Amino acid sequence: MNKLRIGICGWGNVATGLFKTLQTNAGEIKKRSNLEIEIIAIGARRDNPKCDPGNIIIERDIFKIIDYDIDVVVELIGGVDVARDLIIKSLNAKKHVVTANKAVIFNHGDELLSIANKNGVNLLYESSVCAGTPIIKLLKQELAASKISKISGMLNGTSNYILSNMEEGMEFESTLKLAQEKGYAEPDPTFDIEGTDAAHKIGILSSLAFGSSLPPKDFYIKGINEIHKDDFKYAHEMGYTIKHLAIAKLTNNSIDLRAHPSLVKLDSYLASLKGVRNGIEVETDLLGTLHIAGSGAGQEATASGVISDLIYLSDSKIQKVNNNNESSGLINFIDLDFQYYFYIEASDLSGVMASISSIFANKDVSIESISQKENLNNDLVPIIIITDPFKEKDHQELVDKLLDLDSVNKIRSIRIEPQ
Numbered sequence: 339m340n341k342l343r344i345g346i347c348g349w350g351n352v353a354t355g356l357f358k359t360l361q362t363n364a365g366e367i368k369k370r371s372n373l374e375i376e377i378i379a380i381g382a383r384r385d386n387p388k389c390d391p392g393n394i395i396i397e398r399d400i401f402k403i404i405d406y407d408i409d410v411v412v413e414l415i416g417g418v419d420v421a422r423d424l425i426i427k428s429l430n431a432k433k434h435v436v437t438a439n440k441a442v443i444f445n446h447g448d449e450l451l452s453i454a455n456k457n458g459v460n461l462l463y464e465s466s467v468c469a470g471t472p473i474i475k476l477l478k479q480e481l482a483a484s485k486i487s488k489i490s491g492m493l494n495g496t497s498n499y500i501l502s503n504m505e506e507g508m509e510f511e512s513t514l515k516l517a518q519e520k521g522y523a524e525p526d527p528t529f530d531i532e533g534t535d536a537a538h539k540i541g542i543l544s545s546l547a548f549g550s551s552l553p554p555k556d557f558y559i560k561g562i563n564e565i566h567k568d569d570f571k572y573a574h575e576m577g578y579t580i581k582h583l584a585i586a587k588l589t590n591n592s593i594d595l596r597a598h599p600s601l602v603k604l605d606s607y608l609a610s611l612k613g614v615r616n617g618i619e620v621e622t623d624l625l626g627t628l629h630i631a632g633s634g635a636g637q638e639a640t641a642s643g644v645i646s647d648l649i650y651l652s653d654s655k656i657q658k659v660n661n662n663n664e665s666s667g668l669i670n671f672i673d674l675d676f677q678y679y680f681y682i683e684a685s686d687l688s689g690v691m692a693s694i695s696s697i698f699a700n701k702d703v704s705i706e707s708i709s710q711k712e713n714l715n716n717d718l719v720p721i722i723i724i725t726d727p728f729k730e731k732d733h734q735e736l737v738d739k740l741l742d743l744d745s746v747n748k749i750r751s752i753r754i755e756p757q
């Protein structure tokens with residue numbers, strides 16, 4: 339039987355889930371992995387009313403955990419600066435580190451992994467992307483023989499929950515409130531709805547699949563807050579729905595990295611995943627397209643990923659290598675080509691369709707389809723346009739020119755992701 343002695347830093351949601359799962363599932367872990375995991379100490383600056391740690395030592399100073407006779411420091415405090423400091427001190431003390439912290443890995447991953455390499459220890463972070471849904475080790479190990487060409491998916495459960503409800507006719511604000519009531523969204527949901535959380539996760543996956551640096555250079559991030567429920571209605575009529583997609587794609591040895599709302603085909607795999615679930619598609623040369631979906635948050639799901647890292651560490655037969663990125667460059671977002679959906683709210687007057695079409699023609703943007711929808715109550719009419727692909731750098735100028743027309747009241751536009 340292998341044994342692993344661990345210290346946990348942080349005593350919140352995930353730490354509680356880890357503590358409880360190590361108790362309830364100890365037999366399963368022993369049976370399946372021949373491993374006994376012993377918690378030696380917990381770093382907690384206050385008691386946890388939801389969990390009695392029994393005889394386990396509680397240290398008020400989380401940094402003291404490093405001094406115990408342990409194999410692994412499990413970092414579950416979140417945030418960036420203190421977590422970075424804690425991880426560096428742990429690695430330099432030759433302790434392996436397991437973390438669920440996407441923010442610290444996104445912002446300091448390259449630095450931390452090189453410190454781990456220098457010290458001959460491991461830094462593992464399965465739970466940092468999609469909690470316990472296995473994607474990190476899948477990319478690092480199981481798909482190590484495959485060339486990966488694209489990773490795309492919904493990496494933020496809150497956004498997917500909100501968009502799924504809007505697809506059923508709910509307004510953005512009321513579904514956000516519902517997500518908060520159900521505990522799917524934080525009281526301050528900015529990170530989720532503005533796309534930052536999904537961007538951190540795709541940044542981490544891109545570093546594993548394509549060797550982009552951590553942190554990556556600037557890349558395009560847009561959230562879901564400008565989408566209207568009517569966009570779903572019009573998208574459906576044309577065989578699409580709307581998802582918040584995070585994408586990393588290799589094109590001519592450069593990486594196309596971005597996170598933003600996209601129209602996807604209604605019959606696609608990603609379109610079928612509703613609610614808080616995370617879902618990822620990985621395109622490979624040897625296995626074709628792989629689909630992975632699962633819970634992307636919650637204390638049990640996250641504990642599952644942390645435990646899978648601990649099991650991996652305990653297997654002495656596996657030679658561990660922290661990834662050592664050979665940095666590939668990111669493609670400049672404005673040089674990419676996208677097909678677009680446009681919602682244009684215009685005055686219901688003759689000649690308006692012609693003047694709108696001529697703006698597209700003057701910018702050399704071909705229109706695949708154009709249709710005028712039912713009048714809104716106030717003499718305005720929605721016009722829905724699907725374009726052929728055109729350069730992103732022309733998009734804003736096109737929008738500005740359309741808004742210059744006296745007859746145009748409002749515009750929303752969403753990129754279409756080819757499948």
Ligand SMILES: NC(=O)c1ccc[n+]([C@@H]2O[C@H](COP(=O)([O-])OP(=O)(O)OC[C@H]3O[C@@H](n4cnc5c(N)ncnc54)[C@H](OP(=O)(O)O)[C@@H]3O)[C@@H](O)[C@H]2O)c1
Nearest residue numbers: 348349350351352353414415416420438439469635636640
């Ligand atoms: N919750 C999820 O579903 C989920 C999913 C995937 C990944 N993660 C990641 O897992 C990590 C932990 O998340 P969580 O949900 O467990 O957070 P949480 O409930 O807020 O717990 C954080 C814990 O760390 C402690 N802490 C924070 N900063 C500290 C500091 N500077 N010094 C000492 N203690 C500190 C907090 O203590 P106080 O109570 O005293 O503030 C609390 O005990 C985060 O990196 C998060 O992104 C979470």
